[in-house]
Amino acid sequence: MGEEQRECVTGAGGYLASWVVKSLLLEGYVVHGTVRDPSNFSELVLERIFACYFPKLASFEFVLFSGDNKNAHLMKLEKASENLKLFKTDLLDYEGLCAAIDGCVGVFHIASPVPLRGSVINLQELMQPAITGTKNVLNACLKAKVKKVVVVSSTGAVVLNPNWPKDRSMDEECWSDLESCNAIQNWYCVAKTIAEREALEYVKRGELNIVTVCPSIIIGPLLQSTMNSSSLYFLKFLRDGCQSADNGVRAFVDVRDAAAAILLVYDKAEAEGRYILSSHEIGTQDLVKKLKSFYPNYNYPQSFNEVETKMNVSSVKLQNLGWKYRPLEETLVDAVNNYEETGALFITSSLEPRKSSIGRSHQVTSVKTCHVIAKSYT
Numbered sequence: 369m370g371e372e373q374r375e376c377v378t379g380a381g382g383y384l385a386s387w388v389v390k391s392l393l394l395e396g397y398v399v400h401g402t403v404r405d406p407s408n409f410s411e412l413v414l415e416r417i418f419a420c421y422f423p424k425l426a427s428f429e430f431v432l433f434s435g436d437n438k439n440a441h442l443m444k445l446e447k448a449s450e451n452l453k454l455f456k457t458d459l460l461d462y463e464g465l466c467a468a469i470d471g472c473v474g475v476f477h478i479a480s481p482v483p484l485r486g487s488v489i490n491l492q493e494l495m496q497p498a499i500t501g502t503k504n505v506l507n508a509c510l511k512a513k514v515k516k517v518v519v520v521s522s523t524g525a526v527v528l529n530p531n532w533p534k535d536r537s538m539d540e541e542c543w544s545d546l547e548s549c550n551a552i553q554n555w556y557c558v559a560k561t562i563a564e565r566e567a568l569e570y571v572k573r574g575e576l577n578i579v580t581v582c583p584s585i586i587i588g589p590l591l592q593s594t595m596n597s598s599s600l601y602f603l604k605f606l607r608d609g610c611q612s613a614d615n616g617v618r619a620f621v622d623v624r625d626a627a628a629a630i631l632l633v634y635d636k637a638e639a640e641g642r643y644i645l646s647s648h649e650i651g652t653q654d655l656v657k658k659l660k661s662f663y664p665n666y667n668y669p670q671s672f673n674e675v676e677t678k679m680n681v682s683s684v685k686l687q688n689l690g691w692k693y694r695p696l697e698e699t700l701v702d703a704v705n706n707y708e709e710t711g712a713l714f715i716t717s718s719l720e721p722r723k724s725s726i727g728r729s730h731q732v733t734s735v736k737t738c739h740v741i742a743k744s745y746t
């Protein structure tokens with residue numbers, strides 16, 4: 369690797385992408401990071417402070433000026449001042465993407481809207497950046513003659529497949545079935561499945577060297593000052609104190625192990641196709657039990673309802689490439705310690721519905737309209 373080798377990371381300020389940027393900088397790469405708004409003030413930092421000092425006011429809408437930039441953490445990373453260059457662009461801005469990707473040897477396409485579970489979504493704001501945005505990134509890669517691309521997909525593009533044999537782990541051959549995703553209105557899975565399939569078409573046509581990775585729920589410490597969807601989901605177990613929670617089994621991966629996997633598939637010339645990226649499967653009750661053993665005093669769910677949710681995904685292909693992951697206990701402890709240090713535990717639930725990374729307009733789209741929009745992408 370030459371010292372001046374340039375790599376582009378889309379959505380550089382996001383949860384996973386920030387760890388990828390950090391690792392690339394430490395490995396000596398020059399990083400071009402795309403961000404939507406370099407001057408975006410971090411509402412959530414303000415809200416944490418507000419929730420902490422003025423808890424009764426925390427659910428009110430307010431706008432304050434903190435002086436903290438949403439992507440400020442990026443420029444504080446080691447070697448960032450010399451080797452990190454931020455480009456302001458949206459996934460729907462092809463020219464902006466071309467400017468960011470020009471001169472890069474590799475591209476890590478990580479940006480994509482990740483809605484909060486249960487939040488109201490605007491389907492166009494989800495589908496367009498995920499699908500058209502991925503095509504824009506890949507077309508910009510073609511134009512810049514990029515040597516290798518890693519596209520971050522999701523186990524959401526894997527697991528919604530009712531026809532997969534029940535007694536077989538879901539591996540890279542398993543794809544989410546779009547009709548099934550549509551039927552349960554899981555538009556995120558629709559978007560990720562279509563985007564990943566489209567990406568792999570570029571490989572079939574011999575146009576680009578692309579590897580895709582499909583992470584399960586990503587948890588672990590945050591580098592950024594804003595909360596992302598999967599961290600908020602995990603945080604709920606610690607502080608919502610609900611009477612009962614469902615005891616579904618879910619798959620998790622540490623954000624640092626996910627970033628390491630992304631760099632691994634990039635570095636390994638033999639990496640090809642898609643890779644499931646998941647390390648631990650655990651039921652909510654057992655997860656809470658583990659958390660309680662380290663942190664007995666949080667506001668955990670009181671009881672658990674048995675549900676059918678099961679996960680059985682296999683990362684054997686990735687492990688055969690050399691990927692290793694840390695114990696779940698380490699992830700849990702590092703995550704909670706990080707939340708305690710940064711104040712993330714003070715975020716109030718009442719703030720969450722408007723925290724969706726795609727929920728800026730809070731526009732309610734009817735289910736019927738969602739089906740029509742989703743169909744137009746299939």
Ligand SMILES: NC(=O)c1ccc[n+]([C@@H]2O[C@H](COP(=O)([O-])OP(=O)(O)OC[C@H]3O[C@@H](n4cnc5c(N)ncnc54)[C@H](OP(=O)(O)O)[C@@H]3O)[C@@H](O)[C@H]2O)c1
Pocket residue numbers: 378379380381382383384385403404405457458459460478479480481482497501520521522523560582583584585586587596597598599725
């Ligand atoms: N977290 C998980 O559990 C999980 C699991 C499986 C797969 N993934 C995938 O991993 C990737 C990163 O997720 P994350 O958890 O790190 O989410 P995140 O922190 O919300 O980051 C998403 C990033 O995408 C950017 N983005 C969204 N819409 C965009 C648009 N129209 N144009 C440009 N950038 C846009 C966001 O930019 P702004 O900062 O400007 O909003 C943000 O930087 C996504 O592709 C996601 O689907 C995540």
